[in-house]
Structures are given as C-alpha cells and as structure tokens.
Amino acid sequence: MQVGELGEFGLIRELTSRLPQTSAVELGPGDDAAVVAAPDGRVVATTDVLLEGSHFRRDWSTAYDVGRKAAAQNLADVAAMGAVPTALLLGLVVPAELPVTWALELMDGLRDECQVAGAAVVGGDVVRGESITVSITALGDLQGRRPVTRSGARPGDKVAVTGWLGWSAAGFTVLSRGFRSPRAFVEAHRRPEPPYHAGPAAAVLGATSMIDVSDGLVADLGHVAEASGVHIDLRAADFDVPAQMADIGQAVGVDPLQWVLSGGEDHALVATFPADAHLPSRWRVVGEVTRPASLSGTGRVTVDGAPWDRVGGWDHFGAQA
Amino acid sequence: MQVGELGEFGLIRELTSRLPQTSAVELGPGDDAAVVAAPDGRVVATTDVLLEGSHFRRDWSTAYDVGRKAAAQNLADVAAMGAVPTALLLGLVVPAELPVTWALELMDGLRDECQVAGAAVVGGDVVRGESITVSITALGDLQGRRPVTRSGARPGDKVAVTGWLGWSAAGFTVLSRGFRSPRAFVEAHRRPEPPYHAGPAAAVLGATSMIDVSDGLVADLGHVAEASGVHIDLRAADFDVPAQMADIGQAVGVDPLQWVLSGGEDHALVATFPADAHLPSRWRVVGEVTRPASLSGTGRVTVDGAPWDRVGGWDHFGAQA
Numbered sequence: 211m212q213v214g215e216l217g218e219f220g221l222i223r224e225l226t227s228r229l230p231q232t233s234a235v236e237l238g239p240g241d242d243a244a245v246v247a248a249p250d251g252r253v254v255a256t257t258d259v260l261l262e263g264s265h266f267r268r269d270w271s272t273a274y275d276v277g278r279k280a281a282a283q284n285l286a287d288v289a290a291m292g293a294v295p296t297a298l299l300l301g302l303v304v305p306a307e308l309p310v311t312w313a314l315e316l317m318d319g320l321r322d323e324c325q326v327a328g329a330a331v332v333g334g335d336v337v338r339g340e341s342i343t344v345s346i347t348a349l350g351d352l353q354g355r356r357p358v359t360r361s362g363a364r365p366g367d368k369v370a371v372t373g374w375l376g377w378s379a380a381g382f383t384v385l386s387r388g389f390r391s392p393r394a395f396v397e398a399h400r401r402p403e404p405p406y407h408a409g410p411a412a413a414v415l416g417a418t419s420m421i422d423v424s425d426g427l428v429a430d431l432g433h434v435a436e437a438s439g440v441h442i443d444l445r446a447a448d449f450d451v452p453a454q455m456a457d458i459g460q461a462v463g464v465d466p467l468q469w470v471l472s473g474g475e476d477h478a479l480v481a482t483f484p485a486d487a488h489l490p491s492r493w494r495v496v497g498e499v500t501r502p503a504s505l506s507g508t509g510r511v512t513v514d515g516a517p518w519d520r521v522g523g524w525d526h527f528g529a530q531a
Numbered sequence: 532m533q534v535g536e537l538g539e540f541g542l543i544r545e546l547t548s549r550l551p552q553t554s555a556v557e558l559g560p561g562d563d564a565a566v567v568a569a570p571d572g573r574v575v576a577t578t579d580v581l582l583e584g585s586h587f588r589r590d591w592s593t594a595y596d597v598g599r600k601a602a603a604q605n606l607a608d609v610a611a612m613g614a615v616p617t618a619l620l621l622g623l624v625v626p627a628e629l630p631v632t633w634a635l636e637l638m639d640g641l642r643d644e645c646q647v648a649g650a651a652v653v654g655g656d657v658v659r660g661e662s663i664t665v666s667i668t669a670l671g672d673l674q675g676r677r678p679v680t681r682s683g684a685r686p687g688d689k690v691a692v693t694g695w696l697g698w699s700a701a702g703f704t705v706l707s708r709g710f711r712s713p714r715a716f717v718e719a720h721r722r723p724e725p726p727y728h729a730g731p732a733a734a735v736l737g738a739t740s741m742i743d744v745s746d747g748l749v750a751d752l753g754h755v756a757e758a759s760g761v762h763i764d765l766r767a768a769d770f771d772v773p774a775q776m777a778d779i780g781q782a783v784g785v786d787p788l789q790w791v792l793s794g795g796e797d798h799a800l801v802a803t804f805p806a807d808a809h810l811p812s813r814w815r816v817v818g819e820v821t822r823p824a825s826l827s828g829t830g831r832v833t834v835d836g837a838p839w840d841r842v843g844g845w846d847h848f849g850a851q852a
Contacts, residue, residue, distance in 0.1 A: 236573055237678055240758070242611040242743055243577035243671070245678050248569035252557060255576075255653065256564035257668060259622040261660045290563040301580040301622065301666040332576065339582045345622040345666035347578060350564070357558055357566050422563055437561070 213313060214306025214338065221336055224310065225317045232330040234296045234351075244332035246297040246349055254350035254357065256287040262342040270385050273312040275400040277319020279475075280344045282402050283424060285327040286477035288350035289409025290422035292358035295327040300334035301345035308342065316344070327406045355413045358481070362418040363438035367482040369497040370489055372412075373405040374398060375427060376466065379473020380455055383462055392454060404477035408492060412481045415489060420481035426472040427480060428511050428518045434482070435502075435510035442511045444471070444497035444518075471518060534634060535627025535659070542631065542657055546638045553651040555617045555672075565653035567618040567670055574617075575671035575678065577608040583663040591706050594633040596721040598640020600796075601665045603723050604745060606648040607798035609671035610730025611743035613679035616648040621655035622666035629663065637665070648727045676734045679802070684740040684759035688803040690818040691810055693733075694726040695719060696748060697787065700794025701776055704783055713775060725798035729813060733802045736810060741802035747793040749832050749839045752801060756823075756831035759803075763832045765792070765818035765839075792839060 213221050226239040237245035246253075258280070260266060266276045285295040300320060304313055313336075320331050329348070381399030390396055404422070412420055419438055421430045428444070435442045451466045459466035482499055483489060502510065511518065534542050547560040558566035567574075579601070581587060587597045606616040621641060625634055634657075641652050650669070702720030711717055725743070733741055740759055742751045749765070756763045772787045780787035803820055804810060823831065832839065 237680065241678075241680050241682075242608040242741075243575045243614070243669075243678075245612070245673070246574050246576060248572055248574045251569055251572055253567050253569045253574040253670065254564045255567060255618065255620055255668070255670060257620040257622045257654060257666070258656045259624060259658050259664075259666060261624065261658060264658060264660065287563040291566070293564070297576065299576055299578040299668055301578045301668075303580055303582065303664060333578060335579045337580045337582060337585060339585065339664070340662060341660070343580075343624060343660070343664055343666075345578070345580060345664075347576070347620055347622075347668040348564075349574065349576060352566070357562075357564075359558065359562050361562075420563075 211310045212306060213304050213308050213310055216310055218336060221310065221313060224314060228314065228317050229321055229331050235330050235332055239333045244297065246332055248351060250352050250354045252352055254288050254291050254293040254352060255347060256284055257345065257347045258284050260344040271400045273315035274319040276344065277316040278323045278401045280346050281320045281323035282404050283477055284346040284348035285323065285329060285406060286404035286422040288348050289404065289406045290420050290479055291350065292355055292410055292413030292417065292420065293350035293352045294410050295329040295348055295350045295406065297329055297332045297349040298324050299332060299347040302334060302336045303339035303343035304336065305340060305342065306338050353410065358413050358417045358420040360419055360421055360434045360437035363434055363440050363482040363499045364418055365440055365499055365501045366485050367418055367499040368485055368495050369442060369444065369480065369482055369499060370493040370495045371478055371480045372408045372492050373478030374403065374476040375423065375478050376455060376469030376473045376476070378402055378475040379469040380458055380466070383464060384458065387462065392458065394454070395458065398476065402475060402477045405479055408479050412479065415483060416487050417481040417483055420479060423474060423476060423478040423480055425474045428471050431480060431511045439502060441500045441502045442497060443500060443515060444511070444513045446514050448494065448496045450494065471513065532631045533627060534625050534629050534631055537631055539657060542634060545631065545635060549635065549638050550642055550652050556651050556653055560654045565618065567653055569672060571673050571675045573673055575609050575612050575614040575673060576668060577605055578666065578668045579605050581665040592721045594636035595640040597665065598637040599644045599722045601667050602641045602644035603725050604798055605667040605669035606644065606650060606727060607725035607743040609669050610725060610727045611741050611800055612671065613676055613731055613734030613738065613741065614671035614673045615731050616650040616669055616671045616727065618650055618653045618670040619645055620653060620668040623655060623657045624660040624664035625657065626661060626663065627659055674731065679734050679738045679741040681740055681742055681755045681758040684755055684761050684803040684820045686761055686820055686822045687806050688739055688820040689806055689816050690763055690765065690801065690803055690820060691814040691816045692799055692801045693729045693813050694799030695724065695797040696744065696799050697776060697790030697794045697797070699723055699796040700790040701779055701787070704785060705779065708783065713779065715775070716779065719797065723796060723798045726800055729800050733800065736804060737808050738802040738804055741800060744795060744797060744799040744801055746795045748801060749792050752832045760823060762821045762823045763818060764821060764836060765832065765834045767835050769815065769817045771815065792834065
C-alpha cells in the first residue's frame, strides 16, 4: 500500500502505534503537543533536516537505517551538550506513492535508536510532498549540570575523542565506488553508533568544551576553536587508523587519515579537558589547545603544526554547488 | 544574492544575527543544541511541517507572512495544551537559487510571531533542497498545571471558542478566485492571529479539553469527541458570522457557515468547560457535550442535531489525491 491510499490520519495512526513510551513521557503522540519531563528545569533542544539524495539514498540505506541515522545525529547533538536524550519529534514529508512500509520501517529505526539513547519518539507531523524529508528535533536533560558548549576551550587543555572516526567516510567511499563491502565500514555509514553516554560523562569529567563530529573532526574543532578564541593542534600519530581502514585506503588511493580527520557522520564526540583531568580509556587524547597564533578565523586547527588543507568539512550548499 | 552563493554557514550566521533572546533562553543558536528554561520540570513540544505549494504560495504570501504563519500554527498548538510558548526551532530547506532576503524575511516573521507569544527562536538547521520546506518545533511551559488534552470532555460540558473562525478560509476562497480583497480576510489567511493567552487562561478556568482549530472546527472537535468518547452538538445560531463575511459568501455562492465550521488555519481555540464554569466574554459558547449516540467514530459532531456533511476538514493527502 502507498501512503497516498492510507491518508494522513491513517498513516499517523500506524506510525504512532509502534511507539513505546518512557517514564519521561507524560503525554505522547496524539494530542496538540507532547509533554516530556525536564527534571532540572531546563530542556536541551536541537533540530536537523535530512533530505533524500543529499543525506541518504534509498538504494544504499534501508528505511530502518535512515531512521536510526536520523535519530542518531540529533541525539548525538544532545549528548554533545553533556545532556541525556529524553525525546524526539519527527517532521516527515512523504511522496504519495511511497510504500507505507518504508515510513513504518523509518519509524522503527527512530524508535530503536531512541531506545539505545534512553529516549522516546513523542510526536510529529506527516505531510505529502515531492521528496522524502526527515526533520528531527531531539530534547534532553542536563541533570543539573552546566551545558558543555563550544566556547569553553582554554589554552593548555587537552583534546580528546571518543567513538568512531572515519568509518562512515570510508564506507561512503566504498559505496560510491559501487562496492558493498567491507561490511563494517558500509554498516558504519548506514548506521552510526554515537557514544551517547560519553557526553554526560564528559561533563562530569570536567570537559571545558565539546562538539559532536558531524562535519569532520578538523571542521568541527574549527567551530570550537573559533567560539573559544583559541588554536587547536592535533597530533596525527595519536589517531587510531585500523589496519582494515588502511587497507581500503590503499585499495582506493585515499590516505585513511583523511577519513579520520575530515570524515563526518560517525558522530564521535570530541571534547577539551583541563590538562590534569584523569580520563578513562574510552577517551583518546589527540591534541592540545594553544593560544591563537593570530585572531583570524582560518587556520585555527592544525595537524602537527601545519594546516590541514585536504578535503575539508561538509557544507551542504558548497558540496553541491 | 542567492542562498547558494552565501553557503550554509553564511546563511545561518545571517539568520541567527536577527534573533533577540528572552530570559527563558539559557543558550541560543550556535551550539550543538539550545538550552531553554522549563520551569515546571516538564516541557510541551510540538512539530509541524509546511511545504511551498501545499501550505503556502510565494505569489500569495510574503516570506515574512509565511514566517508569521509557520510560527503561529506551532505556538497555537502549545497554547492549546494550556501552556505558555517559550521557544521555537526551525528546520529549513531552501533551493540554492532562493534570494537570501526571502530566508531573512522568513526569519523576521518567525521572530516577530514568537515575540507576540512571548517565545524566542533558539535554534535550527538549514539545508539545500529542491523546494522550500519549513519545519517548526515549538516548546512551552505548563506553569505547574495539568496539560489540557483532547480526551477530557465530559457529557454536560459546554463547548466554547475564542479567536477567529472562518476568516482564513474566506480569504483563501477570495485569493483562489484571483482577488486580493476584502483585505481583512486576505490578511487573516496570510497571517493568522491565534489567541495565545487564552490557552493558559482556559486551563485556569477549568477547561476539560482543548484543541487548536487547524483542520476546521467540526473536524478538530471530531478529534476531541473521539478521544473523549463523547458526542458534541453545535448550535449554528450561536456562531458569529460577520456581515462582511456573509457578503463575500453571497458574492461567491458559499454559505459562510461553511467557512466558520469547516475552515482551518485561523488557529482559534475550542475548549470544553464544566456547565457551571464562568467564562469571560472572549469565550463564545457554541454547543455542548452529550453522551455518545453510538460507539462509532463517525458522526460524533453534529450541528443542530444533524450531521455536518459539507466540506470536511483538511487532510493533506486526501485534499491533493
């Protein structure tokens, strides 16, 4: 059956019937608005839009994977503030001829990724349009802590990452060239696994700044450096380039460090910590914060002291212009 | 200049530079997520998606009006829960050739409508796509009260409305036939004026259920009747059909009561109250809640005891199918 045959209210009924709620949900889907607990008297909120063609392809990813990924990138933004994700809202544009099963599997993906992060899908809107658009808003709770912003990095801080880096980009390269393996990288592209719990944990460890790696590590640290008015130097040797990634790099003629430093969409977390912070092993120290060499916005992030001028971050306009 | 020339980050910078914040905003746009006060330990959240062509036309409405309307319909959903709107997030899809001024004026409209409701635009996302899509999430605070849902209407309650009814639909009819006047109705279609303050006030007055009229009064009361397991009978003579609306109706051959009972998008509020509730004059009593004649989901809302079988509510799929 196609969504055009089922109608707006029918589709919404089908979609919401699949949603378990959590104890944080006072009122779930089906009313004018949802009501979600915000125990510390504040709520963290973020929105992202994914378009078919730009952010996902139906021939590369299942609807379920698109749902997992759409939820993941928003829930990771919440975690990057040091908050615990609580809820997610979906704005969905679907063509009339889209199979109903595609929409339902998308919702299953959103639901399951929310479950990984401890959140619930609490509401949304579905309208008919030309192409699939998935707009997500995620909410979270800071549990009484200050939000960890982009602007708190200080000279002398160490830079540390947790989660996967470059796996999604390597998978994207493989898929772009018509291959479906190695499976681990293709899977990483289809379904990122952000380290949600590490976000609030970083706040407790004293993180001075944090960001979710969505545009590429160097590009995203550029936002931190600019917001904090500092310079950041990374040490290439301190990154972990798995042997299998190096092998693919050799096969396709790409320096794997480029995936690690410029690849987005794994939704790793990168944070700065005071030099004396004691970090558990899940955090890998990969660089340090220094005083800005100049006040210019460019060149704020270097690798082994030199500019990292290979493929930069992902600008959704620039990349397609 | 077109948005494709300015780029994603440039456009976001321009858009966010226009946004004043309120005391409820602990952290506004520019980080991974915003942080907004949720004083009573819960947050009300709702999402709506507007598409060019389906929900607005650039030749009928300015970008500013689209912004006002997009914000209004979401903020009205918050008010319909009995909550005070606090914040709004924007997910925006724009074609590369869209003039930057269109996006900026949209943001001005969102900002100004937020100001009317006491809220602030706190974050968003901008991506490039084929057609303009405006996805809004609005947040609100219940100030310690229980949310006023759709499911609390009880037999014996009176049904009352506040705000405008049928004005937007009359304006839509006028515009559809190529006219630009009467101005009051065309303006009502371009820029609804939801009675935000009446939402929390209704909660204080003891409203047992409430909904924002977006699909048409009869259709939206149908949701209340179904969720509450009741029947609702409206009295046609109790509605206010302004003389000017009656005149347009005569000119175009439409019973104006059809606009009043079936027209959406004015975002009036309709609520049910206990029979002995004392309502201020801004609320007009237009019907009553009775026991369900049958358990069927259809025919739950009647007008003077008879089914209201003219043009029904607005189903975004059905209307275009």
